[in-house]
């Protein structure tokens with residue numbers, strides 16, 4: 001699980017207001033998160049604290065606590081600190097109290113030195129684009145807030161839901177797998193690479209749980225947030241077009257499903273089976289060492305249901321759709337950002353791909369290079385980021401496509417959307433007129449064998465008179481007759 005763009009602070013290594021940021025995942029080995037030993041563990045300040053203490057046991061503890069905090073900043077090597085403590089205890093603390101003090105001291109040191117913190121910024125430092133993990137944490141913590149407290153409530157216009165968020169500097173304790181963690185929301189003051197006024201979540205927990213937190217808790221939050229979002233607002237359609245900085249997101253309001261999609265039942269069955277295999281294929285993809293993604297090429301004339309099929313897939317899998325207008329995505333970095341920011345369990349759609357490959361007009365060169373970049377990206381490392389990704393390419397004309405794009409591995413399944421067949425018509429008649437059989441069906445079956453009409457054409461005719469099935473079918477027959485005579 002790669003959290004390549006998450007900032008990690010090891011507070012045991014570098015405490016204080018300006019902690020250094022380390023990277024997890026492929027960019028930095030995990031052992032680099034181990035505390036670094038300090039070359040100079042002794043420090044005069046610590047001794048001053050001890051000398052100022054009174055001889056009362058609790059005062060020693062208070063002073064030693066200060067000592068522990070200061071020592072933490074100069075000597076993170078616990079063994080070295082332990083030796084120092086013994087020397088100090090011998091020198092300044094009455095023998096009968098020494099064991100007690102050392103015991104208390106050890107507790108303090110263990111507590112302070114083993115705290116581990118992860119910072120999740122609102123924006124990614126390089127691109128300034130919103131961080132997915134931040135959004136996920138916000139969504140997840142929204143469900144953890146106590147109802148009795150006063151909260152900031154955001155009303156999202158599109159979604160008509162209330163999003164409850166944490167107040168600044170508020171702390172929330174969460175528990176996962178028996179481990180307690182603490183969340184805090186903080187505003188950045190604009191130091192380093194962060195925008196002033198932007199927010200960050202700080203997650204702290206015991207050092208010994210850091211692998212579990214990174215490998216299980218954070219992915220769990222991502223999953224939970226996705227589920228919460230999907231259940232609250234339905235699926236989303238993210239539109240990525242001109243001037244892309246952040247996708248425009250709208251609720252996907254296409255009710256098309258595999259039940260209502262009018263295509264041959266055998267084809268429908270094979271698509272659903274393929275999607276099931278993909279969705280349940282986590283272990284399989286891991287075992288064969290391949291990124292968990294699948295490419296579909298959907299081709300057919302306008303109005304045969306390519307977009308309807310994509311909506312059916314999204315509704316079936318409960319995946320968001322990212323609709324990318326490649327003609328407007330004019331640089332490598334934009335394409336990379338799209339792929340990186342796309343949530344897992346999503347469908348990335350590139351429509352009318354033949355137009356990119358066979359461009360006409362002034363922007364010929366730039367479109368061609370977009371196409372080449374896309375091919376490279378699909379095969380490259382960027383397409384491996386995230387999991388459960390589906391790529392869908394559509395074209396009205398498969399013959400115009402470069403064979404390199406059709407290669408297995410890029411396009412795992414080719415789906416042809418055809419003109420309206422009789423069985424597709426029966427599905428449409430059921431959708432629009434709620435009839436399964438009718439005396440006019442035979443005539444329509446014969447006509448459909450002689451004329452090419454799309455399901456969109458047929459649907460358009462049937463919609464004209466939905467209250468009277470016979471009248472509606474007669475209108476359709478008249479339309480088909482007219483087409484035949486052309």
Ligand SMILES: Nc1ncnc2c1ncn2[C@@H]1O[C@H](COP(=O)(O)OP(=O)(O)OP(=O)(O)O)[C@@H](O)[C@H]1O
Pocket residue numbers: 260261262263300301302303304305306307308309396417424455456457459
């Ligand atoms: N196979 C189908 N099953 C059910 N309805 C369909 C089908 N094909 C088309 N329709 C109806 O026609 C409308 C337009 O179809 P759709 O946009 O899916 O076609 P398309 O092939 O994507 O067209 P284009 O290539 O022009 O984008 C749909 O909203 C739907 O109402």
